[in-house]
Amino acid sequence: MIKLKNRRVISRLSRYKNALYRFRELGFERIYSDYLAEEVGVTSSQVRKDFSLFDMTGNKRAGYQISLLLEKLEQLFLKDRIQKVIIVGAGRLGSAFSHYRGFSREKIEIVAAFDIDPSKTSASRSVPVRPLSEMDDFIKSEGIELAILTVPERVAEDVYAKLVNAGIKGVLNFAPIPLKPTETCIVTTYCVELELETLIYFVNEGIGGLDAEDCD
């Protein structure tokens, strides 16, 4: 198994994989790098370079074989097992993620949500909402490694510390403060107002026709 430390490569590979699923659903068996490049919003030379990491080379006339590419990518992303994830904070955003259907096709299962507010706890939902006091035991007994953090800003650091202490190794943080990674836990923070602000900057500067993700 190759090891890649670059987050942007991994993110592109994940996007290729999802695009390849779409092409396969449409009945394609082979694909040219420029089709995939256009679908994902990168250059075709980038696609070829990324695939060469796996010793995957295309054929100018016939392109790449989709099933082989997907086999390699699924190995990389460990699609042979289900990844269990908890949500912490069962407000509107947490609830939106609890009901999101895009996880199952990625073999990601939201196994529980946690909230400090007793009025939000419920065992009867598709994703049960449990009291925050049960979180530590649950993480340990179920061996959970991943959490989506959708609590308010003022409690985010405290809850994050609880998650790390319980053994969580990766956090997707939606509270609008940066949480510092620890020796044992990685954090990715998504801050919607920051993304919007960046977009506003480029709109106001009149930089159209660019994918904002590819501006750098």
Add this chain to the structure above:
Amino acid sequence: MIKLKNRRVISRLSRYKNALYRFRELGFERIYSDYLAEEVGVTSSQVRKDFSLFDMTGNKRAGYQISLLLEKLEQLFLKDRIQKVIIVGAGRLGSAFSHYRGFSREKIEIVAAFDIDPSKTSASRSVPVRPLSEMDDFIKSEGIELAILTVPERVAEDVYAKLVNAGIKGVLNFAPIPLKPTETCIVTTYCVELELETLIYFVNEGIGGLDAEDCD
């Protein structure tokens, strides 16, 4: 006014600004680059390099003056005016953003949401939900340039085309498909399963102690 085309610089400047607000709230008047670097999760030399873009130089003994930095950053991000934004798709995620309180401090105002489902339209909410059929007129008459797209995947491309035709210049897309930027419109796509998948990759590879955002 300086012009920056690099999305990652803009994103860092936005994060510095938010961190500076927090330091100011705590009573700080001056700040050292290493404090700010730690708060934002970058190196202090990166902070100094970014600030030198504005001819802002710190002082080894006294650091940077927070009010001056904020003045420059607020100019850059046009904080003298309110940015009006619409939400398209009033499901759980759209509703979460409608109620999100983090926008107002960034002078971002969600002025309306739109949905095709008549059972979701309501004029009485804090953010009114209007029928999708009124969207085109609303965008044109109100001069809206920005939209948050939270519709299901299967209609995302159609709705995106409607937004571009109506004159929208920037879209924050939460549908899990890449939407192509046009001559007049920039798109940033956020795909939660992709972010989670990238996080899972790094957790499984045992790359702890790193901010996943800084792995590249």
